[in-house]
Amino acid sequence: xxxxxxxxxxxxxxxxxxxxxxxxxxxxxxxxxxxxxxxxxxxxxxxxxxxxxxxxxxxxxxxxxxxxxxxxxxxxxxxxxxxxxxxxxxxxxxxxxxxxxxxxxxxxxxxxxxxxxxxxxxxxxxxxxxxxxxxxxxxxxxxxxxxxxxxxxxxxxxxxxxxxxxxxxxxxxxxxxxxxxxxxxxxxxxxxxxxxxxxxxxxxxxxxxxxxxxxxxxxxxxxxxxxxxxxxx
Amino acid sequence: xxxxxxxxxxxxxxxxxxxxxxxxxxxxxxxxxxxxxxxxxxxxxxxxxxxxxxxxxxxxxxxxxxxxxxxxxxxxxxxxxxxxxxxxxxxxxxxxxxxxxxxxxxxxxxxxxxxxxxxxxxxxxxxxxxxxxxxxxxxxxxxxxxxxxxxxxxxxxxxxxxxxxxxxxxxxxxxxxxxxxxxxxxxxxxxxxxxxxxxxxxxxxxxxxxxxxxxxxxxxxxxxxxxxxxxxx
DNA sequence: AGGATTTCTTGACGATCGTCCAAAGCCCTC
DNA sequence: GAGGGCTTTGGACGATCGTCAAGAAATCCT
Numbered sequence: 001x002x003x004x005x006x007x008x009x010x011x012x013x014x015x016x017x018x019x020x021x022x023x024x025x026x027x028x029x030x031x032x033x034x035x036x037x038x039x040x041x042x043x044x045x046x047x048x049x050x051x052x053x054x055x056x057x058x059x060x061x062x063x064x065x066x067x068x069x070x071x072x073x074x075x076x077x078x079x080x081x082x083x084x085x086x087x088x089x090x091x092x093x094x095x096x097x098x099x100x101x102x103x104x105x106x107x108x109x110x111x112x113x114x115x116x117x118x119x120x121x122x123x124x125x126x127x128x129x130x131x132x133x134x135x136x137x138x139x140x141x142x143x144x145x146x147x148x149x150x151x152x153x154x155x156x157x158x159x160x161x162x163x164x165x166x167x168x169x170x171x172x173x174x175x176x177x178x179x180x181x182x183x184x185x186x187x188x189x190x191x192x193x194x195x196x197x198x199x200x201x202x203x204x205x206x207x208x209x210x211x212x213x214x215x216x217x218x219x220x221x222x223x224x225x226x227x228x229x230x231x232x233x
Numbered sequence: 234x235x236x237x238x239x240x241x242x243x244x245x246x247x248x249x250x251x252x253x254x255x256x257x258x259x260x261x262x263x264x265x266x267x268x269x270x271x272x273x274x275x276x277x278x279x280x281x282x283x284x285x286x287x288x289x290x291x292x293x294x295x296x297x298x299x300x301x302x303x304x305x306x307x308x309x310x311x312x313x314x315x316x317x318x319x320x321x322x323x324x325x326x327x328x329x330x331x332x333x334x335x336x337x338x339x340x341x342x343x344x345x346x347x348x349x350x351x352x353x354x355x356x357x358x359x360x361x362x363x364x365x366x367x368x369x370x371x372x373x374x375x376x377x378x379x380x381x382x383x384x385x386x387x388x389x390x391x392x393x394x395x396x397x398x399x400x401x402x403x404x405x406x407x408x409x410x411x412x413x414x415x416x417x418x419x420x421x422x423x424x425x426x427x428x429x430x431x432x433x434x435x436x437x438x439x440x441x442x443x444x445x446x447x448x449x450x451x452x453x454x455x456x457x458x459x460x461x462x463x464x465x466x
Numbered sequence: 467a468g469g470a471t472t473t474c475t476t477g478a479c480g481a482t483c484g485t486c487c488a489a490a491g492c493c494c495t496c
Numbered sequence: 497g498a499g500g501g502c503t504t505t506g507g508a509c510g511a512t513c514g515t516c517a518a519g520a521a522a523t524c525c526t
Contacts, residue, residue, distance in 0.1 A: 047473090063386035065298035068513065079475050081516085090514065142385050149382045152375050152443055153296035162444070192437065193456050200433015204425065210385055211395070223426050230463045280503090301483065312505050314486085323484065 048086045051076055052100045055093060060139035064150050069093070091156045098147055098157060101140070102164045108133065109171045119182040123228060126175050127221040130198075134205055135217055141206050169195035180232040188233040197227055281319045284309055285333045288326060293372035297383050302326070324389045331380055331390060334373070335397040341366065342404045352415040356461060359408050360454040363431075367438055368450055374439050402428035413465040421466040430460055 054076030059067050069090060073080040087093040112129040116122050134141060144164075151161035173191040180187050187194070205220035287309030292300050302323060306313040320326040349355050367374060377397075384394035406424040413420050420427070438453035 043472090063383070065383065066386065069515090070513080080514095081476070082474055084515065085473070142382075146382050146386070148440075149375075149379050150296070150298065152440065153299065153379070158444065165440075189459065190452075192452065193434070193459065196433045196437035196456060197430040197460065198433070200429045200431070200436065201426070203433065203436070204429035207381075207385065207398075211391060219423075219425065223429060226422065226426065227430060276502090302485090303483080313484095314506065315504055317485065318503070 044086070048096065049100065051078070051083065051086055052093070052097045055097050056101060056140070056143070059094075059097065059146075060143040063143070064094070064146050091154075094147075095156060095160055098160045098164070101144065101147075102160070102167065104140075105144075105164065106167050106171070108137075109168070112171070113175055113178055117182065119179055122175075122179055122182055123225050126179075126228070127224040130202060130224055131205075131217040131220050134202065134209060134220060138206065138209060141202075142210065145203060145206070168199070172198050176228065176231050179228055183229075183232060185232045187231060189231050194231050197231075198224065201227060277319070281329065282333065284311070284316065284319055285326070285330045288330050289334060289373070289376070292327075292330065292379075293376040296376070297327070297379050324387075327380075328389060328393055331393045331397065334377065334380075335393070335400065337373075338377075338397065339400050339404070341370075342401075346404075346408055346411055350415065352412055355408075355412055355415055356458045359412075359461070360457040363435060363457055364438075364450040364453050367435065367442060367453060371439065371442060374435075375443065378436060378439070401432070405431050409461065409464050412461055416462075416465060418465045420464060422464050427464050430464075431457065434460065 051072075055067075055072045058072045058075045062071065069083050070080040072093075073083055083093060087096065112126060113122075116125060147157065148161050148165065151157035169191050172195045173187075176187050176189075176191075176194045201220055201223040205216045205223070208216035208219065284305075288300075288305045291305045291308045295304065302316050303313045305326075306316055316326060320329065346355075346359070349358060380390065381394050381398065384390035402424050405428045406420075409420050409422075409424075409427045434453055434456040438449045438456070441449035441452065
């Protein structure tokens with residue numbers, strides 16, 4: 001039926017949002033056709049993003065195992081049939097959701113490593129930032145661990161999940177490098193070791209925070225402030 | 234119909250297996266009735282355990298989200314209807330499975346902390362033991378992380394999952410205490426901190442091991458040997 | 467304005483799910 | 497070996513799942 005449907009799954013890195021592309025091309029006819037095509041593509045991908053947002057909301061509340069396409073559609077305000085107009089199937093939708101979650105993630109995490117000159121201030125800032133996002137985006141973090149676990153069973157998700165995991169590891173590593181620089185030393189461990197231990201602390205804190213433990217946030221802060229200095233030397 | 238079905242969910246700690254109870258009671262008639270009742274209960278709980286074993290096998294292969302009662306029954310060699318004779322519903326079955334998994338876990342982990350007098354030997358032994366169970370019981374560990382995540386969405390599992398988590402934390406803590414004793418110091422952190430960081434290392438190693446990374450086991454060994462000494466002082 | 471195209475709704479399909487139940491099979495006791 | 501309770505079977509039920517297609521509704525272009 002349509003030609004726009006072909007852009008559903010293949011393109012992985014093409015967000016195609018920031019470039020509103022007001023630059024006019026050569027001839028008038030091709031420019032018009034281009035504009036039409038771009039407008040359609042923009043509307044198409046915009047609706048995809050909107051639906052993926054609703055799906056992320058539903059997923060974060062119910063979890064992967066209990067989320068159905070009809071429930072996602074209900075939360076989005078559209079009918080359930082529209083999902084197959086914008087996504088090939090359920091795997092395509094959730095894969096797109098994972099990618100969108102990644103964008104939301106790195107955007108939020110990039111502002112964490114503050115530009116400070118005191119190592120203690122950096123430690124406190126990182127600990128507070130991690131505790132802050134844990135308290136504020138609790139359900140999204142729960143969804144992340146859920147999807148990461150599902151990727152161990154569903155091979156379709158592994159690539160995207162691994163990419164997100166890598167970006168998180170790099171984020172932690174930037175923190176370690178910044179701290180090492182402030183104390184005049186160099187990191188003494190792998191990026192993977194730093195990420196594994198800090199992620200373990202974060203994972204446990206999320207678990208406790210979700211089960212109502214009031215000291216989960218303080219425990220995370222204390223844990224991060226204790227663990228980070230052991231990673232340099 | 235039957236009275237034995239009432240023992241399905243309520244009793245949490247009653248394994249009722251070790252006590253074959255050859256001790257004769259008072260009168261002959263009550264002894265006979267007792268023996269009959271015990272035999273039935275034993276057969277009943279034995280079949281429950283057998284079915285739970287099959288369920289654990291299926292769960293570890295497919296994951297919680299994709300495991301159906303019919304698939305479990307197929308792997309067990311019985312028909313799908315028998316599951317509702319031994320378990321009230323799906324939640325009851327999986328809860329029982331989690332408890333059985335816990336027994337399997339602590340039994341295996343209890344032999345890890347070897348009785349050695351050299352701290353370096355202890356470190357190497359613990360690292361090897363963790364890497365060994367990760368390589369040998371890979372799918373079971375994957376299932377554990379899956380169920381622990383599901384417990385964040387399904388409240389029915391939380392109690393049992395928290396109990397297993399606590400026993401794992403205590404196991405790690407015993408290791409930390411043993412190491413601290415061998416080096417003539419005392420632990421300098423919470424049990425929860427020790428568990429969170431080591432579990433983070435184990436979780437990451439499992440992830441890499443499952444995705445085919447050949448250095449996952451060595452990375453876990455190196456990580457454990459690096460992290461444990463930082464926990465005492 | 468009106469035809470073409472995109473977007474969305476609605477209902478249906480087959481498959482599979484958890485659950486239940488009547489009947490058959492089994493094994494033990496007398 | 498006949499009777500009776502415990503086990504097991506296999507089919508059926510309603511619900512829900514992902515998917516699809518036909519048509520209504522909305523939007524766009526000339």
